[in-house]
Amino acid sequence: MAIDLEVLDRKAAADDEVNWVTAIFMGVFHVGAIAALFFFTWKAFLVSMFLWWVSGSLGIGMGYHRLLTHRGYKTPKWVEYVLAKDKFHVWITKYHYVPMIVLGVVLFAIGGLPFLLWGVFFRTVIGLHTTWLVNSATHSWGSRRFITRDLSTNSWWVALLTFGEGWHNNHHAHPVSARHGLKWYEIDFNWYGIWALTKLGLARQVYRVKLSELRQQEEEQGAPAEARAEMVSA
Numbered sequence: 333m334a335i336d337l338e339v340l341d342r343k344a345a346a347d348d349e350v351n352w353v354t355a356i357f358m359g360v361f362h363v364g365a366i367a368a369l370f371f372f373t374w375k376a377f378l379v380s381m382f383l384w385w386v387s388g389s390l391g392i393g394m395g396y397h398r399l400l401t402h403r404g405y406k407t408p409k410w411v412e413y414v415l416a417k418d419k420f421h422v423w424i425t426k427y428h429y430v431p432m433i434v435l436g437v438v439l440f441a442i443g444g445l446p447f448l449l450w451g452v453f454f455r456t457v458i459g460l461h462t463t464w465l466v467n468s469a470t471h472s473w474g475s476r477r478f479i480t481r482d483l484s485t486n487s488w489w490v491a492l493l494t495f496g497e498g499w500h501n502n503h504h505a506h507p508v509s510a511r512h513g514l515k516w517y518e519i520d521f522n523w524y525g526i527w528a529l530t531k532l533g534l535a536r537q538v539y540r541v542k543l544s545e546l547r548q549q550e551e552e553q554g555a556p557a558e559a560r561a562e563m564v565s566a
């Protein structure tokens with residue numbers, strides 16, 4: 333993927349420096365998220381949940397993470413645009429706030445302050461914190477199916493909050509697998525989305541690791557080879 337990295341060039345804050353743009357953005361969004369609680373309506377709440385799924389599952393989980401970062405499956409270009417927006421990847425990185433502003437204006441026009449607070453502020457703050465849980469909680473708490481060289485864990489509650497990204501130990505062991513929840517009860521909404529795309533003929537060359545195949549390989553080859561992600565139990 334050829335990306336013009338120059339446009340991503342931004343002056344990073346030094347270790348002891350506060351990045352004020354980020355700090356103010358975070359502050360304002362958290363205030364907005366708390367304010368949302370005082371403007372609760374069911375419609376606003378449902379709009380918020382829907383947009384959370386659009387951004388968290390279609391955008392981050394299925395799009396940026398499983399499709400673009402790990403290339404766990406392929407889609408026609410237009411689907412890629414919809415999920416994560418290619419040419420557009422560069423543009424969106426630089427002007428990531430534009431769609432948010434447009435969305436905010438539209439939501440405010442349709443449903444006033446409750447829609448704006450729930451659909452933009454509350455939803456974004458929830459999205460940020462749940463995403464961060466993947467790098468904190470699922471490197472601290474949970475179970476480990478695979479012995480990996482890190483502390484990654486599988487956590488059902490992080491998985492529920494991140495549309496399936498909480499099966500993080502599975503993911504570290506098999507990064508390219510488009511499916512992270514490897515058993516039927518390991519809820520993985522991002523995988524259900526990718527599965528739906530295959531049924532619609534919109535995703536192909538879907539790579540998914542299967543526990544039964546790993547077990548078979550292990551039986552055939554004796555001691556698990558390091559390269560095969562060191563399976564301990566299923």
Ligand SMILES: [Zn+2]
Nearest residue numbers: 466467484500
């Ligand atoms: Zn990790």
Ligand SMILES: [Zn+2]
Nearest residue numbers: 397401402507
């Ligand atoms: Zn990853």
